[in-house]
Amino acid sequence: MWTGSSDNYAYLVVDDKSKDAVIIDPANPEEVAPVLKEQIKAGKINLTAIVNTHHHWDHAGGNKKLQSFSSEFQDKPIIGGKDCEGVTQTPANGEGFKIGDISVKALYTPCHTQDSICWFMEDSTGKVIFTGDTLFHGGCGRFFEGTPEEMNTALNKTLAAVPDDTVVYDPEIQKATGKSEPVDVMAKLREMKNNFKPGNQNFVMHIDDVRQCLIYDLPNNPAKLIGVEYMITPKLYEGLDAEERKLGMLIMPNPTIPNQVWEIAETEEMKEVVGLYGKTFHFWQVDRGDELPLGMPQLMMSFTADEQVPWDKVKERDEKYGVDTMKKREARKGIEAFKVHEDADGCWKEEISAYPRGTRKWFE
Numbered sequence: 001m002w003t004g005s006s007d008n009y010a011y012l013v014v015d016d017k018s019k020d021a022v023i024i025d026p027a028n029p030e031e032v033a034p035v036l037k038e039q040i041k042a043g044k045i046n047l048t049a050i051v052n053t054h055h056h057w058d059h060a061g062g063n064k065k066l067q068s069f070s071s072e073f074q075d076k077p078i079i080g081g082k083d084c085e086g087v088t089q090t091p092a093n094g095e096g097f098k099i100g101d102i103s104v105k106a107l108y109t110p111c112h113t114q115d116s117i118c119w120f121m122e123d124s125t126g127k128v129i130f131t132g133d134t135l136f137h138g139g140c141g142r143f144f145e146g147t148p149e150e151m152n153t154a155l156n157k158t159l160a161a162v163p164d165d166t167v168v169y170d171p172e173i174q175k176a177t178g179k180s181e182p183v184d185v186m187a188k189l190r191e192m193k194n195n196f197k198p199g200n201q202n203f204v205m206h207i208d209d210v211r212q213c214l215i216y217d218l219p220n221n222p223a224k225l226i227g228v229e230y231m232i233t234p235k236l237y238e239g240l241d242a243e244e245r246k247l248g249m250l251i252m253p254n255p256t257i258p259n260q261v262w263e264i265a266e267t268e269e270m271k272e273v274v275g276l277y278g279k280t281f282h283f284w285q286v287d288r289g290d291e292l293p294l295g296m297p298q299l300m301m302s303f304t305a306d307e308q309v310p311w312d313k314v315k316e317r318d319e320k321y322g323v324d325t326m327k328k329r330e331a332r333k334g335i336e337a338f339k340v341h342e343d344a345d346g347c348w349k350e351e352i353s354a355y356p357r358g359t360r361k362w363f364e
């Protein structure tokens with residue numbers, strides 16, 4: 001990988017043994033061509049194709065120009081989505097091609113553009129994926145040509161199904177995090193998630209031991225501000241009077257909150273919040289279809305035990321958001337259990353004078 005003057009990354013993927021190679025998204029041929037030529041001349045690569053993640057000019061706009069730069073590039077196939085400049089091959093979803101010993105598979109992720117393809121590659125040394133503009137920092141990209149449902153499928157089904165040890169090459173994530181090693185990227189993503197801007201699903205701010213979270217209904221603009229959650233440490237919780245403690249719940253790594261954040265970052269985050277106590281108020285009942293924030297705020301409950309969970313609703317929710325509750329549960333099973341204060345989860349147990357039944361509701 002090299003860094004040029006433009007805003008995006010181009011990637012050169014080389015099979016060590018055969019030296020077969022592809023260039024991904026060479027949008028800036030003036031800078032890419034000399035490097036490729038030098039590598040070819042030195043016998044380091046045997047360029048077999050130009051590959052694109054999607055048709056936007058800053059990814060696919062250099063294809064023809066690159067071909068025209070030199071006879072060595074002229075007849076190289078262009079492999080990408082249907083709208084990419086000069087495209088000659090578009091593998092079907094789940095199909096692909098080889099770069100020497102490297103198997104390449106096309107994973108269709110329509111939404112940012114209808115022809116967005118994430119390229120999953122695997123050989124005996126490891127797995128990588130090139131996600132183009134589909135996977136943005138914090139969760140998802142701009143829906144230029146698609147719907148939220150399509151992005152949910154792209155992120156939570158297609159990309160979530162990629163093995164955990166896959167190295168992700170996403171120019172947006174790398175640009176946004178300034179990191180390229182997967183572990184660093186994940187650490188940075190967590191930090192960014194905790195500093196979400198309004199318009200993302202949660203905007204979290206820490207004041208010493210207190211976390212304040214604004215909760216939005218969608219991870220993209222325009223999003224509705226539907227509630228506020230406060231989270232505190234067990235030490236602070238124990239200092240509260242008993243009546244106040246009933247309003248709080250232990251934040252469990254429960255499987256029921258829709259979350260479009262990348263699974264791994266999410267699981268890491270859950271390790272941090274599992275021991276915190278939270279109090280959440282819901283202002284805007286978007287789940288009821290309210291056009292405006294109406295009526296009194298409601299105290300939100302979170303499921304803290306299996307028997308509280310209406311599994312039919314969870315199933316509907318999973319389908320709507322393209323998540324897999326059981327998979328999340330599996331991913332989080334290594335998180336250590338926490339001793340819960342006896343006054344916590346009062347919502348589930350008893351009358352609370354300030355919030356009688358009917359003014360409390362659970363996350364859906």
Ligand SMILES: [Zn+2]
Nearest residue numbers: 054056112133
């Ligand atoms: Zn794009």
